[in-house]
Amino acid sequence: MDITFAIIICSDTRTVAEDEAGAALRDLIEGAAWRVVSHAVVRDDAGAIASAIASATDRAQADIVLTCGGTGLSPRDVTPEATAAACDRDVPGIAEAIRAYSLAKTRRAMLSRARCMQRWVRDEAGERTGKLALVINFPGSTKAARECWEAISDQLEHAMKMSAGGGH
Numbered sequence: 001m002d003i004t005f006a007i008i009i010c011s012d013t014r015t016v017a018e019d020e021a022g023a024a025l026r027d028l029i030e031g032a033a034w035r036v037v038s039h040a041v042v043r044d045d046a047g048a049i050a051s052a053i054a055s056a057t058d059r060a061q062a063d064i065v066l067t068c069g070g071t072g073l074s075p076r077d078v079t080p081e082a083t084a085a086a087c088d089r090d091v092p093g094i095a096e097a098i099r100a101y102s103l104a105k106t107r108r109a110m111l112s113r114a115r116c117m118q119r120w121v122r123d124e125a126g127e128r129t130g131k132l133a134l135v136i137n138f139p140g141s142t143k144a145a146r147e148c149w150e151a152i153s154d155q156l157e158h159a160m161k162m163s164a165g166g167g168h
Helices: 020-031 046-058 079-086 092-103 107-111 142-163
Strands: 004-010 035-042 064-068 116-122 128-138
Touching: 004 020, 004 046, 020 035, 020 064, 020 142, 035 046, 046 064, 046 079, 046 116, 046 128, 064 142, 079 116, 079 128, 092 107, 092 116, 092 128, 092 142, 128 142
Parallel strands: 004 035, 004 064, 064 128
Antiparallel strands: 116 128
């Protein structure tokens, strides 16, 4: 199954060239024979992040958007709120699975506020197209991003089939 991805790095300090977590995710995605159609860095601002998510699904036509960064307890960590603003339906099991997997590696995983949600893809007029994209928040570190990928990557193809109306 061909799955397309967008990677959005949420950071006030990184550029695409300096982005190790996104580069690692690109390698993992391409290693699974899937494609990255968009890779961007946006500042830690809820409006900018929500706009980048919308652009990734509506313009770049990404099936899955992986955000990196902004999921912790700092006042600047606003990625979960931006995800909620851009999306339509919660998919809590994926975020729960990531936290459970990560807790086995570090107790600090319990401090993550990361979310997973679905967004109805919209056309140029802002109308829903009938396609659902998946948006998953990952932490910003390269190590944590790799671990989050390990936790869920084997379920992404099934998630996309389900999102397209496929049966169990």
